[in-house]
Amino acid sequence: MQDVKQSETPEQLKLENQVCFPLYSAANEVVRAYRPFLAAHDLSYLQYLVLMVLWDAQELEVKALGQRLNLDSGTLSPLLKRMEAKGFVLRKRGSDDERVRLISTTEKGEQMRDAVADMPKLVACQLGLELDELKQLKRLCEKVLAAS
Structure with missing residues (x-):
C-alpha cells in the first residue's frame, strides 16, 4: 500500500469557515425547539407550517401550498393525508377541474390557531435571542432564499 500524503486543508474548506454548517445546525435547533410545544397539540413542525399558511389563505390549491412552503x-401529499386523518384539514377536488386538489382547515384546524398562539414567544425564549436579533436573522434568511 502506498502512503497517502496528507496535505493541509485550505482555509476555505475548513468546516469552521463555512456558513452552511452553522446555518444547517441552527435550522435544526430551531425546529427542535418547536417539537415539545407542537407535540402537546399532536402536530409536527411541517403540519404547523401548513396550518399557518391555511389560516392566512383560507383555501389553497395543493400546488400553491407546496410552492409557498417549498x-x-x-x-406534501402524505403530510396532508395525515393532517386530514387527524381532522385538521379537508382535501377536496376543484369544482372547475377535478384534477385540482384544494386544501382548507376544518373547525379543529381553525381552533388550533388559538391553541398555538403563544408558540412564537415560547420558541423565541428558548432560542436565547432578542427580538431585534430574531428579526435580523429572519431578514438574512429571506435574503438568502430570494437570491436562490
Missing part, C-alpha cells in the same frame, strides 16, 4: 408533492 415542498414537493412527494412530501
